[in-house]
Structure formats: C-alpha cells, structure tokens
Amino acid sequence: MKLSIFERLTLLGVIPPQTGDIAKIRIVRQLRENLGLSEDEHKFYELKTVGNTFQWNMQKDNEVQGDIEMGDVALEIIKTSFKQANDNGTLQETWLDVYDKFVGTTEQDKPAEQSK
Numbered sequence: 001m002k003l004s005i006f007e008r009l010t011l012l013g014v015i016p017p018q019t020g021d022i023a024k025i026r027i028v029r030q031l032r033e034n035l036g037l038s039e040d041e042h043k044f045y046e047l048k049t050v051g052n053t054f055q056w057n058m059q060k061d062n063e064v065q066g067d068i069e070m071g072d073v074a075l076e077i078i079k080t081s082f083k084q085a086n087d088n089g090t091l092q093e094t095w096l097d098v099y100d101k102f103v104g105t106t107e108q109d110k111p112a113e114q115s116k
Helices: 005-014 022-035 039-044 058-063 072-088 093-102
Strands: 048-050 053-055
Touching: 005 022, 005 072, 005 093, 022 072, 072 093
Parallel strands: none
Antiparallel strands: 048 053
16 A cells, blocks of 8 residues: 555554554554654654654655555454544544545544535
C-alpha cells in the first residue's frame, strides 16, 4: 500500500502496544518495522527533527510514496486502533484523512446538518 511519510508516522502513533496472542504481537511488530523509515529514506526525504516535530521534503514525499506491505490482520489492527481512538474520544483532527483512508466515513461520522 502506498503511504506518505505523514500517513506512516500517523499510523505509528495510532497503533497501541499490542497485548494478547503471540501471532498478533508479531504482526504488530512487523507492521511497525514496515511503517518505520529506513536510513536511506531518512536521507532521501531529508527527514529531520525540529523540537517535537518531524520535517521532510514534501515534494519528494508527493512524488515517491513508500510501498508498505501489510496483510489483512495488520489492516484490521489499524482499523480497530482508529475505531478505539474514536470511541474513546482520543481521535485527533490531524489523523482524519488517514482515518478515512483505512476506516472510511459512515453516516454516523458525518456532522448533522445545521438548520438555517
């Protein structure tokens, strides 16, 4: 799946530490490794830390997005993580586009129309 640096960093922040059975723990570990940036990617995207934030070359990110391997279980873990954040009230506005990419938008998610 093609993912931008922002999407990858968002997913790393959304997916909580996994507990449970060994298979899912290994899947989450592999997913985190796949989402992480390699040394070559750090150089290519000119990634740097400024304070508490990351900065990178957005033009390169728009031109070449990383192809991240993830299976059905990993996708379900991502969806569940986003849904839990939504249910717990911890979903962040900056995650919205990534949420929509993985979970989608339902009628319940749409704001109620305001009366005129």
